[in-house]
Amino acid sequence: MIRIEPRENPSRAFAFGIPILSAVISLALAAIPLLAAGANPITAYGEMIKGVFGSVFAVSEMLTRATPLIFTGLAAALAFRAKLWNIGAEGQLYLGAMAAVAIGSGLLDISGILLLPLIIVLGAAAGAAGMMAPTYLKVRFGADEVVTTLLLNFIILIFLQMMLEGPLQDPMGLGWPQSAPVLDQGMLPPLMDRMRVHSGLILALVLAAIAQFMLARSVWGFKLRAVGENAAAARHAGINVRRSLFGVAAISGALAGLAGVSEVAGLKGYLTADLSPGFGYTGIVVAMLAGLSPVGVVIAALFIASVFVGADSMSRAMGVSSFLADLVVSMSLLCVLVGGFLAKYRILRTKGAKA
Amino acid sequence: MGWRQRQPNLFMTQSTALRLTGLSKRFGSVVANDDVSLTLEKGEVLALLGENGAGKTTLMNMLFGHYLPDSGTVEVADENGTLHPLPLGHPQAALAAGVGMVHQHFALAENINALDNITLGSEPLRSFRRNRNRAKTKIEGIIERSGLSAPLNVPVGRLSVGERQRVEILKALYRDARILVLDEPTAVLTPQEADTLFDNIKAMTKDGLSVIFISHKLREVLAFSDRIAVLRHGKKVGEMATADADEKVIARMMVGADTPKVARTEMAPGAxxxxxxxxxxxxxxxxxxxxxxxxxxxxxxxxxxxxxxxxxxxxxxxxxxxxxxxxxxxxxxxxxxxxxxxxxxxxxxxxxxxxxxxxxxxxxxxxxxxxxxxxxxxxxxxxxxxxxxxxxxxxxxxxxxxxxxxxxxxxxxxxxxxxxxxxxxxxxxxxxxxxxxxxxxxxxxxxxxxxxxxxxxxxxxxxxxxxxxxxxxxxxxxxxxxxxxxxxxxxxxxxxxxxxxxxxxxxxxxxxxxxx
Incomplete structure (x- = not known):
C-alpha cells in the first residue's frame, strides 16, 4: 500500500533544488529518443549548448525567443495566483498584435515620438479587453474560464484571418494575408547592432520586477493572494473578490497583449497569422515551471527558450528532427510537475492497514 | 445477535465485552495515544471524555481498525462472553466481531431509503436477489426492542437529523453489533431528542449491548453514563463510576487544572x-x-x-x-x-x-x-x-x-x-x-x-x-x-x-x- 503525506517543512534548498534537478533529469530522459534517432546524446547536448551560448548571435536568438515567453508567462502566473485560469494568452497576444499593427502602420496620424508608447498602451488594452468577457461570464454566471478563454483563442484566430484578408491587409502585399508594416517610429529599438534581440526584453524584465514587487508589497498583491488562496475568507474579510478578479484579468490580458506587441513591433514588423508558435500556451508551461513567481517566470522563460533554440540548432547540426525540442520541453514540464509534487508530499509505503 | 440475550441485572453479570490493553499510537512526533488501557463491561454505558486532541477519536479508530496501533492489543468478547484478540488494522474484522461505530458525520446515501441504507454493505456483493423482506423483519424487530424509530421507506435525504442518526445506529445493530461506539451523538439533537436517544440506549443495554459514547458535554455524561473514563494528552488520566463523579471533578481531570468559571453579572441593556x-x-x-x-x-x-x-x-x-x-x-x-x-x-x-x-x-x-x-x-x-x-x-x-x-x-x-x-x-x-x-x-x-x-x-x-x-x-x-x-x-x-x-x-x- 502506498500512502501520500504532506511534508511538514520543506527546506528552501529543497524548494529550489527540485526544479533544477528536474531539469537535469528531463535532459537525461530526452537522451533516450536522441539515441533512438541515432545521435550521440553527449555530442547532441554539446551542440545544444553551443547553439545557445556559443556566440553573441546565439545568445541574442535565445533572448529573442525568451521575450514573448516572459510576457505570456507573467500573464499566466499572475492570473493563476488568483486562481483565475487564463488559458487564452494566445488569443490575447493576437489582439495586442492586431492593435499594434492597426495603429503602428499609420492608421492614425500620430507624430513619431508618441507612436511607440501608444502602440504599447493600446496593445496592452486590447489584450486586457480580451479577458473581460470570460471574467464577466465567470463572476456573473460561474462559467468556467478555462473553457471560455480557451475557446476564445480560436475565435480570435479566425477573426485575425478575416482582418488580414480584409481591413488590415497590406495593400502592397500582393494579396498575401499579412498586415502593412509598422512604421519605423513605431518599432521597439534593437538592443544590439545586426542582432534580433530588441528592447521588448527590457520591457518584459521591468514588468517582471514590478509584478514581483507588487505581489509581495502592495495592497493589490495582498488582495490578489488572499483571493487566490482562499476566496471565501477574502470575501468575508471585506475584500471585493470580483474587483480583484477583474483587476488581475485585465493585467493578465494586458501582459499577453504586450507579447503580441513585442513580437510585431520588436521583431517581425508586420502581422501574419503565424506570428506565434504557441507562445500563449508555452507561457502556461513557463508559469508552472516558475511556481507562479514573476522572477521565476524570467528564469523559466530563459530555460525554455534555451531548450527550443538549442534543440533547433542541435537538430540542424546533428541531422535529427527538430521535434526533439518539443519533446525536451514537454519532458521538463512533466519532470518539474512531478518534482514539485515530491517537494510538497512524501510517498510512504505502509504495510497492512489502510491509510 | 448477542445483545438479544436478556440480562436481568447488569450489575450481577460482570462479563467483559471489550478490553483495550496498552494501546499507543504516534503520528510523527505527536503521541496521540500513550499506553491506554480500557475495559467495557457487558451492558454498560461508558462515557469517554476529553478535550479536543486528547486522543478519543484516535483510540476509537484503533478499536475500529482504521488505524494500526504502534503497540497494544484489543480483545472483544464473542457471543458466549469469551474474549478473543481482534486482528488490528482491519475494519472488517471489527465489524465481524460485533463492533459498530456511529460517526459524528453520518455516512448515509441521501437518495436511497433507510432500509437500503441499513442493509447496504452487509449484502453479498455478487448476488442478484436480495431478501428485502427478511431484512425488513429483522430491522423492525430491532426497532421494537430499542425504540429507535425511523421511517424506512423514505429517502434518507428527507429525514430529520435525529432520524438519520437513528438510521445510523440501526445500521450498526443490523450488523449484530454488541459494542456500539457513538461519537458526540447529541451534537445535532434538541435536548428532548437527546433524552429520547439516551432512553433508547438504556433500553438496548438491558438487552446486553455495551456502549461507548464520546462527548464533551458534562451534563449528559453525568446523567446517562454508568462509568466515565477521561483522556488527556493521549493518556488515560482517570476512571470512575458516574455515581462518584461531579462536574467539577471531571472538568479538572479533563483540563488538568481548574477552569475559571466565566461569571456573568447582570447589566442593564443600553441603546x-x-x-x-x-x-x-x-x-x-x-x-x-x-x-x-x-x-x-x-x-x-x-x-x-x-x-x-x-x-x-x-x-x-x-x-x-x-x-x-x-x-x-x-x-x-x-x-x-x-x-x-x-x-x-x-x-x-x-x-x-x-x-x-x-x-x-x-x-x-x-x-x-x-x-x-x-x-x-x-x-x-x-x-x-x-x-x-x-x-x-x-x-x-x-x-x-x-x-x-x-x-x-x-x-x-x-x-x-x-x-x-x-x-x-x-x-x-x-x-x-x-x-x-x-x-x-x-x-x-x-x-x-x-x-x-x-x-x-x-x-x-x-x-x-x-x-x-x-x-x-x-x-x-x-x-x-x-x-x-x-x-x-x-x-x-x-x-x-x-x-x-x-x-x-x-x-x-x-x-x-x-x-x-
Missing part, C-alpha cells in the same frame, strides 16, 4: 446597536434562509441564538456579516441604515465577525499570521500608504496582538494554517476585538475548542459586553447560551422566536417547533 426589520434572505438551502425576521440587539447585551443546526443560522450570520443581501427588510446599525450590506461596509459600520468555519472563512491559511491580522483593515493608513503595505507596522501590530491575545505558534511570519484551532480562533478574536466593535457576531465561537480556549472566548465576549458592545451569539451548545446570554432567541426554519426565560425545557420545545 439598540443592531436592528433587523422584516429581513428575509433567500438562501439556497434551509440553513441560509431567513423568513422576515425582526431582531434587536442592544448595547451591554449578549443575545443568544439557540436552535438545531441548519435552521437558518447561516442565513442570519450571513446577513449580519454582510455576506448575504437581504431580499426584503432593512438593517440598522447604531440607528444608521445600511442600504447595501457587504462584508466591507459591515466592518466599517463597526461589526466584528467571528465566522462559524474559522479555517475556511476566518483565515487565509497560506498567508502569514501577521497578514491575517490586518486583512480586514487594508484601507487603514496605519497599514498602508498609497497602496503599498507598511511591513514594519504590520509586523509590529501582529507581535502586539499575539502577545495580548496569547496567540501561540511558530511565529507571526509563519503561515496561519500552521496554528492550532484554538490559536486560529485567538487570531480571529484579536483581529475583531482590537477594533472595539459596536456589535460582535460570534457564530459557533467555541466549537471544537478545548475548555480553556472556550472559557477565554466567553470571557472576551463578556468583556466586550461590559465595554458597551452588543453581541449576537449563535451556538448549538445550549449550555453555552444559557451561561452567557442575557436574552435568548430560538431560530427554527428561518423564523425567530424569543424565549421568555432561560428554561432549558421550554427552549427545547421551541427548537422542536412545538408551541411553548
Amino acid at each position: 439598540p446597536v443592531l436592528k433587523l426589520s422584516n429581513v428575509s434572505v433567500e438562501g439556497r438551502a434551509k440553513r441560509d434562509t431567513l423568513k422576515s425576521v425582526n431582531l434587536t440587539v442592544n448595547a451591554h447585551e449578549i443575545l443568544g441564538i439557540a436552535g438545531i443546526s441548519g435552521n437558518g443560522q447561516s442565513g442570519l450570520a450571513n446577513v449580519i456579516s454582510g455576506l448575504a443581501q437581504p431580499s426584503a427588510g432593512t438593517i440598522t446599525v447604531d440607528e444608521q441604515d445600511v442600504p447595501k450590506p457587504s462584508p466591507g461596509t459591515m466592518v466599517k459600520a463597526g461589526i466584528g465577525r467571528i465566522p462559524e468555519d474559522r479555517h475556511h472563512e476566518g483565515i487565509v491559511g497560506a498567508m502569514s499570521v501577521a497578514e491575517n491580522m490586518v486583512i480586514e483593515r487594508l484601507d487603514d493608513p496605519a497599514i498602508q500608504s498609497r497602496g503599498l503595505l507598511k511591513r514594519d507596522a504590520i509586523q509590529a501590530n501582529a507581535e502586539k496582538l499575539a502577545k495580548a491575545y496569547d496567540v501561540r505558534g511558530p511565529g507571526v511570519t509563519a503561515a496561519s494554517r500552521l496554528l492550532s484551532g484554538g490559536n486560529i480562533q485567538k487570531l480571529i478574536l484579536a483581529r475583531v476585538f482590537e477594533r472595539s466593535p459596536r456589535l460582535i457576531l460570534a457564530n459557533q465561537p467555541t466549537r471544537g475548542l478545548d475548555m480553556g480556549a472556550a472559557a477565554e472566548v466567553g470571557r472576551r465576549l463578556l468583556e466586550a459586553r461590559e465595554r458597551g458592545a452588543g453581541v449576537v451569539l449563535i451556538s448549538e451548545d445550549l449550555d453555552e447560551i444559557l451561561g452567557l446570554a442575557d436574552r435568548i432567541v430560538v431560530i427554527r426554519d428561518g423564523n425567530l422566536v424569543e424565549a421568555i426565560s432561560h428554561d432549558r425545557e421550554q427552549i427545547g420545545l421551541i427548537m422542536a417547533g412545538e408551541p411553548a
